[in-house]
Amino acid sequence: MTDLQLTEDDKWEPFDFYANAPDPENVDVGAYLKSEGWSRFVTLGAGADYSSLVVATWSRARDGRTEYLIEVQTDLDSSDFLKVNSLPALMDLLARWAPAVQAATIADIAKDLHGFDLEEVGLVEMVAARAAWGIRDRLPELEAEARRSAAEVRERRRKSSA
Structure with missing residues (x-):
């Protein structure tokens, strides 16, 4: 180069x-x-x-x-x-x-x-809005993953105590 x-x-x-x-x-x-x-x-x-x-x-x-x-x-x-x-x-x-x-x-x-004021086009407000929007779209998927994970933990505990 x-x-x-x-x-x-x-x-x-x-x-x-x-x-x-x-x-x-x-x-x-x-x-x-x-x-x-x-x-x-x-x-x-x-x-x-x-x-x-x-x-x-x-x-x-x-x-x-x-x-x-x-x-x-x-x-x-x-x-x-x-x-x-x-x-x-x-x-x-x-x-x-x-x-x-x-x-x-x-x-x-x-x-x-x-800053204490909210700005209509402020960067912090835009990041927060994107996070809120994204979590709303992903929330069902995240909740389903949490239920699967909890079920796996319960199953492992059940098997280890048996």
């Missing part, structure tokens, strides 16, 4: 996302990116509803090469876009941001666990 090596051509640069937008003040970022040929590529973090720090990337093929955009989003704002001209350069940037995203995600979960 070969190592991915960054070369002099593997660089990133600021990208003026709004330069060609018809109405920069009211642009729908996702729709505009799609109209310019960009598609979602990799996202670090659970998304704006669940994480206080997200790194989102997009890719598009242009002039026989794939280029990438990267944006850092917080629960308060987002960074300017960076244009990255190679996968190794993008992976290098993602590797640098991944520990911060992971730490923020863990901190967000801990914060949610200690």
Whole structure:
């Protein structure tokens, strides 16, 4: 396996996302990116509803090469876009941001666990809802298994006392 090596051509640069937008003040970022040929590529973090720090990337093929955009989003704002001209350069940037995203995600979960308020789309509430839903579906199976296990224990006890 070969190592991915960054070369002099593997660089990133600021990208003026709004330069060609018809109405920069009211642009729908996702729709505009799609109209310019960009598609979602990799996202670090659970998304704006669940994480206080997200790194989102997009890719598009242009002039026989794939280029990438990267944006850092917080629960308060987002960074300017960076244009990255190679996968190794993008992976290098993602590797640098991944520990911060992971730490923020863990901190967000801990914060949610200690909060007293219930949130409509909170991670803790979603996990609890999934557990409740799943147990409801699996409960008959679990109860039947418990009855079988108890019957086996009774049978072993009966045989050992006989």
